[in-house]
Amino acid sequence: MGISFVLLAPGIAWFAMLPIPFILWGTFLFQSRLAPRYDAVRDQAGLISDRLANNLSGMATIKSFTAEAYERDRVHHDSNAYRRSNERAIALSVSFQPLIRFLILLGFVLTLYLGGREVLRGTLTVGTYGFMVFIVQSLLWPFTELSEIMDEYQRAMASVRRVMGLLNTPIAMPPGHTSLPLNTVRGEVDFEAITFAYDGRSAVLTDLSLYVTAGTTIGIVGATGSGKSTLVKLLLRFYAIQNGRIAIDGVDICDLNVSDLRRCIGWVSQDVFLFHGTVAENIGYGSFDATRDQIIHAAKSAEAHEFIVQLPQGYDTIVGERGQKLSGGQRQRLAIARALLKDPLASADDGKVGGEGHGGSGWVDVMG
Ligand SMILES: Nc1ncnc2c1ncn2[C@@H]1O[C@H](COP(=O)(O)OP(=O)(O)OP(=O)(O)O)[C@@H](O)[C@H]1O
Ligand SMILES: [Mg+2]
Structure with a gap:
């Protein structure tokens, strides 16, 4: 379009194209x-989703404290903030399109006026003028879509940036490469003068040394918040210690392949997490090829079998999101069964967690 314009009426073409650089x-x-x-x-959409997800999972607490009005106000506040941020984006987006249309109109008017003058002077034929008026529209009008495309592009990119930001989060813990075959693990655990602090907090553990011989069962007792659970999390390498060394069977856990390390530890977390699914699926989590017999055996060792068979569908009962259809103690027993099942050898010997020291370590994180 542009080329034919320049060929037909070079003098006027520049005016028709004048708005293009400004539009771009x-x-x-x-x-x-x-x-x-x-x-x-x-960001605001993320905040309000967070708030809603939190409120839904904490519904029982909200109701028991009759905090519905308080929560409603907080949701109201967040949703207003979301609306305002949307308004700010839309205000800019809608003010831009008329501006582009105005520039395009300027191109039209200049073409009409200057072309018309040339027709009157007789330097341009009426036919060419008619053609020009027609193509100037085709030349400039598509630019109105540019703002819409840019608007949609930016809207999508805002989401993409959030997702990519998450995907590009660097791995904080460089993986080690020494393998630790499950059948050779003895389970000797050695914390050597370790010091650890969570990000931006004062140290939880300072210069702590603890040696656990393979095959022994120990209990660690301490005030709440003293760092007992932290000790187990460090052993699983969820966090990096600032000083000292943690070794399993004499190998620094930093040198170990992380999946090997974690595969040889049966961890029952203090905050039990169950997945939406059946009782059997939850016990078999992590030991995905366990047979039903093995699952039942682990449940018996964890003293969970009795209550499981009394559930409406036994092992096929759905536990609900995060196991909400079970009692706190029942959830804990499933978690213990899950950890026992991960190590069939340990569950074979009358259910002592981490018993006899073959096949790795069992760590039960309890409270009270
Ligand atoms: N993810 C975290 N980020 C920052 N600080 C944390 C985190 N987890 C725990 N802490 C802090 O570290 C300290 C030790 O926590 P830890 O969970 O190890 O305590 P604990 O000894 O297991 O207590 P409890 O007996 O209550 O289970 C606490 O002061 C806690 O506030
Ligand atoms: Mg704890």
Whole structure:
């Protein structure tokens, strides 16, 4: 279109094309202004989803404290913030399109006026003028879509940036490469003068040394918040210690392959987590090829079998999201059965967690 315009009426073509650089410049300027606003919209959407998810899972607490009005106000506040951030983005987005249309109109008017003058002067034929008026529309009008495309692009990019930000989070713990075959693990655990603090907190464990011979059962007792659970999490290498060394069977856990390390530890967390699914699926979690007999055996060792068979569908009863259809103690027993099943040898010897020391360590994190 542009080329035929230049060939037909070089003098006027420049005026018709005059708005194009301004449109392009304006669009890129608009894009850079719009991006942070859409980012803010996504952030607010994240906050309100967080709030709602929290409220739904804490519904029993909210009701028991009759805090419905309080929570409603907080949701109201967050949803207003979400609405305002959307308004800010939309305000910019809708103000831009008329601006582009105005620039396009300017191109039209200039073509009509200057072309018309040339027709009157007789330097341009009426036919060519008619053709020009027709193509100037085809030349400039598509630019109105540019702002819509940019708007949608920025809207999508705001979401993409959040997802990519998550995907690109660097792995904080460099993996080790020494393998630790499950059948050769003895389970000797050695904490050597370790010091650890959570990010931005004062040290939980300072210069702590603890040696656990393979095959022994120990209990660690201490005040709440003294770092007992932290000790187990460090052994699983969820966090990196600042000083000292943790070794299993004499090998620094930093050198071990992380999946090998974690495979040889049966961890029953203090906050039991069950997945939405059946009782059997939850016990078999992590030991995905366990047979039903093995699952039942583990449940018996964890003293869970008796209550499981009394559930409406026995081992096929759905536990609900996070196991909400079970009691706290029942959830804990399933978690113990799950840890026992992970190590069939340990569950074979009359259910002592970490008993006799073959096949790794069992760590039960209890409370009270
Ligand atoms: N993810 C975390 N980020 C920051 N601080 C944490 C985190 N987890 C625990 N802490 C802090 O570290 C300290 C030790 O926590 P830990 O869970 O190890 O205590 P604990 O000895 O198991 O207590 P309890 O007997 O109550 O289970 C506490 O002061 C706690 O506030
Ligand atoms: Mg604890």
